[in-house]
Amino acid sequence: MIDTHAHLDLPHFDEDRAEVVQRAREAGVEAIIMPAISPDGFPKARQLVEEYPELYRAVGIHPHAAADVGPQQLAAVEAEVGCPKVVAIGEIGLDYFYAERALPEQQQRVFREQIRLAKRCGLPIIVHNRNAHADVLRLLEEEQDGTLQGVLHCFSGDAAVLERALALGFHVSFTGNITYRKSAVAELVPLVPEDRLMVETDAPYMTPQPYRGKRNEPAFVRYVVERIAELTGRARERVVADTSRVARALFRLPLLLGAFCLSCLWAQGQQDSASGRHLYAKGLGFGLHGATNTIVELRRFVTGGDQTFSYEGVPAFGLHLFYEFHDYVAAELAYTYSRNTKVLKSPQRPWGQDRPDIYQVLELCAHVSPNPYGRVNFYGTLGGAALFNRINDQPENRVALVTGVGLRFNVLTSFGMLMPWMEWRLDFALGREEREVVLSLTERRRAEVGFYLSLPRVGLLWFPRW
Known part of the structure; x- marks a missing residue:
């Protein structure tokens, strides 16, 4: 107003x-x-x-x-x-x-x-x-x-x-x-x-x-x-x-x-005289998101030496559930699927895999916004994730720490509220898994591999009028 x-x-x-x-x-x-x-x-x-x-x-x-x-x-x-x-x-x-x-x-x-x-x-x-x-x-x-x-x-x-x-x-x-x-x-x-x-x-x-x-x-x-x-x-x-x-x-x-x-950012919203909450108050929302996944592997070779290697521009997409239980704090349950085809065999990479690596991420996070009454909100994300991966056709399940910062926009409509958002999120897998790393046609080495996912992503949430 x-x-x-x-x-x-x-x-x-x-x-x-x-x-x-x-x-x-x-x-x-x-x-x-x-x-x-x-x-x-x-x-x-x-x-x-x-x-x-x-x-x-x-x-x-x-x-x-x-x-x-x-x-x-x-x-x-x-x-x-x-x-x-x-x-x-x-x-x-x-x-x-x-x-x-x-x-x-x-x-x-x-x-x-x-x-x-x-x-x-x-x-x-x-x-x-x-x-x-x-x-x-x-x-x-x-x-x-x-x-x-x-x-x-x-x-x-x-x-x-x-x-x-x-x-x-x-x-x-x-x-x-x-x-x-x-x-x-x-x-x-x-x-x-x-x-x-x-x-x-x-x-x-x-x-x-x-x-x-x-x-x-x-x-x-x-x-x-x-x-x-x-x-x-x-x-x-x-x-x-x-x-x-x-x-x-x-x-x-x-x-x-x-x-x-x-x-x-700090000034927009409206107090709802019936519910006691502001105009951009949210309840339960559903949505979709897309991302460009960068997979960063931190390799510690058993024979000595370290290597950082990344796969960039891996597409990812997923689903969201979002619930705001306080003006400043909301909970998010998100599923993200990412298929890394950059590991496959190719003329430039003849030592590659026959099957892509699969990353499935289930995140449970809290969003904290310092300006919930705004049409535009900044927010920070903190939570955990379960990772259900398949690396070189072998299962590899991990847990991860999730952090992120984002910006969301509250758009009122006659059929509820739409919330386009953008966020840079990082999922840090905890611990390391030992596996064989193929470096070339002639070189394979055992390494303890840790990794994190860098996920700049955008999405859209819908909060219907219940």
Whole structure:
């Protein structure tokens, strides 16, 4: 989930900001966009986005502060655009509910100047609109030249306002007000196309049910998502995926996140209110994998001397059972079959074998992930294996220590979760077996042979909805 509007720089969060951000991570919030009120808050905002990887900024002047805005303040906004993690101009717009703070004419002048700044800088705008629908739409229509993009945050208009906003190419964002029992805005949610819809909290304001009356925070954006799912008849997972995709595109988050994955590793997932687990929680899964097996033999000759010899590029494939019994820890039972034809006779190897060597590996391992709430997870593997090999047509059974490191991707679908993964795994056979090693047409030597398997592999697991 992406909370596209939260004022985490306000004093409301000074005492527990770190805990608020941590709760957002645990709830599955991968990014939070923090709009500005005035240039006075820019230094604090710069510090916060540096401190918290999931925070991004919008820079601008809120209509409440428009009365005192002159060229110096507008220049400060434009200068701030070049700072790291600035993704939009905002929060800007019109607010006639508090017209005593700034006259409508003053607000309109500042709004228009900042719209033009956004177009010069190629950034989207985040629009505040309260009791000013006609003038907000008029100014947007006058300034729309095909390059202006943005979102009407905390949408509060009617169907006609929505229709004009969408016709302008604008996005719409809803907050906790759609969870209220008598919300008229909730009726408009199904009218917004999936590629224009985003979610937000407007924290610390607009707290959703069931926490209405308390301070809002980004973790509560999941209640907005759940309400949208109810109103549109879409799966909650799909709402999460769609609204996050739209937000990334509008605010160009993939580029800023380094192709998205790297900075969301610790932040993405969602708390499931029914089960108490996060969005990417897994149960029992099944899958397949393929690998390129490198068999490394460590030979200690009975007559003296050592040799390391490897067979590279041996294909391998297998089956998987996977069960996650804790957010951070999962168990894996895997079977891998590998057939080494590189030992066979050939014109280049006339002393080779008549039959290939067969390696069958049954592994029982634990996976430990430091970031289980992510769409992308790092993990380490540790376990044991039973090896049922047939070497030169002779059985050779061993046990092995298994280690590995990998990366997996959680993909939500309507028929369960798919988890593509990639891993480099090493199976170290314990002990050595004595056997004859053929070195050439004329040389055969007895050796105690140990070995390990190096298995860079990829696979796909499916976790069905039980």
